Amino acid sequence: MSASRKLYVALSGGVGGAKLAQGLAQVLPADSLVVAVNVGDDFDHLGLTICPDIDTVLYTLAGVVHPQQGWGRTDETFGVFEELRRLGGDSWFLLGDRDIALHLLRRQLLQQGLTLSDVTAQLARKLGVDAAVVPITDQALRTMVETDQGRLAFQDYFVRLRCEPKLHALEFQGAGSATLAPAVRAALAHPDLAGVILCPSNPYLSVSPMLAVTELRERLCALTVPVIAVSPIVAGEAIKGPTAKIMRELGVQPTAGVIAELYEDFIDAVLIDTADASLATTDKRFVVAHTVMKTLEQKAALARECIALIERLGLRVT
């Protein structure tokens, strides 16, 4: 840790967030990045503890994520899953063999009494990930979904029912008593902290569960360093996933502008795509960039934009 180190905290959900986290890991020294990850999607399935967003971030940073899907492992095999289906087991949640190995090991380590932070750090080391990947909290925090088909556990809604039920409301079980994971708390209070980046993740399904941890929202509001977000909405649609559909169901116009409103109590700027450049003409909080990340170069370029924006805002703040 050098004297001139600048520390960045990235808040990430799954696929979209992981891409920017990978970009940040490319352009920052390993000890300068803490990726705090949503755990609202976590669930117990087949006796395994599955943490979809943590896994997507780990696999992406390790360079072993399935390139087309954006989640799961590349070069994956499905021996367990195929047999499980033959034996009449649950088959609505696709699980690859390598993925299962990680879930088995995580379950075992958790049962030995390690925190989710400890387990995630151990898995990251084994996968060759240098940046700190940390769950937003070590306590159980589970997203529940109120829909026109009733109250559903998140993965029931998201994977089993493919987000088809109409969403009425979200509830984050356990958030009331959850506290930040020690490494997240330490990073947000660290004198080297240069800024916080909300990665382009679904604001309702991925970011809201994290912000439901009161300690996080309070910390973000109290920060003197810049907090920026990258909009996951481009030209009224989400790059990936059901963000736009959910926003319509919640009666919200799916535009990049909404991102600034959702985070208005703590956000300093929102990076929006060139496709939404018109927004920036009327609202100084919006900064235009190429936010679509398909290549590693595009991820690194957007990461540099984020860091540059934090630097500019930091000069303004101090």
Place this chain on the structure above:
Amino acid sequence: MSASRKLYVALSGGVGGAKLAQGLAQVLPADSLVVAVNVGDDFDHLGLTICPDIDTVLYTLAGVVHPQQGWGRTDETFGVFEELRRLGGDSWFLLGDRDIALHLLRRQLLQQGLTLSDVTAQLARKLGVDAAVVPITDQALRTMVETDQGRLAFQDYFVRLRCEPKLHALEFQGAGSATLAPAVRAALAHPDLAGVILCPSNPYLSVSPMLAVTELRERLCALTVPVIAVSPIVAGEAIKGPTAKIMRELGVQPTAGVIAELYEDFIDAVLIDTADASLATTDKRFVVAHTVMKTLEQKAALARECIALIERLGLRVT
């Protein structure tokens, strides 16, 4: 179930027992065979519930057992295991992907409150096994091993340390309070019961844990129908596994003759191999047969020998 049905109960451990069980399943109608299986080897590993003997019996009867090993699945893949090793997880117990699928499903069904009998029946059905395969007990019964390297859980001794520690004594945790699984109890009390066959399994590691269930030993002693055993010892050596080594460590001469002594309170006859034919000249309890089973034909032939022997003994008893 026909009026003239004859019911046979086979007591089996792993590989050797499973071979004879397969022979019996070949030559008997499906509703005439109950295979009661040792659970002393069962253990929890990586959050999975693994029942090595039940699995070997199921895989063997389903015709999907690895033909050379005699345990595990044929056409198995090891995606999970290889990744687990890369991640630094426990790798002393080899687990194939198909095998893991079964363990995951079993753990899930047990957690839903099903008994091990129910779960085993469901897995058997899915694997296409017609004969009833039943754990000897639904209660936890765990073999512990006192050795020159201390007290060890069975799989620590058997797999991790490859039976290398010198064995002093065996303890069957939970046996004192364990009762027979309902289907085993019902079969042993059934008016159609024609006889009981102790398959050629390790008398100490596989049969003793079953006999440690007091209810079983008492039932066997009280039976009026014949109880026979097939010796797992041929010419002073075990066909497979550490039986002979263990007998020597326990100060017992590893001969087929010992089998009759171990079971003397309930046994009517012991099938011994042609290699040990001399035993039969002095002790009428020994009956000579070809006990080495390499082919399905040999398994079926030995099964027929068992049934014929029970029939002859049955005539003598009544």
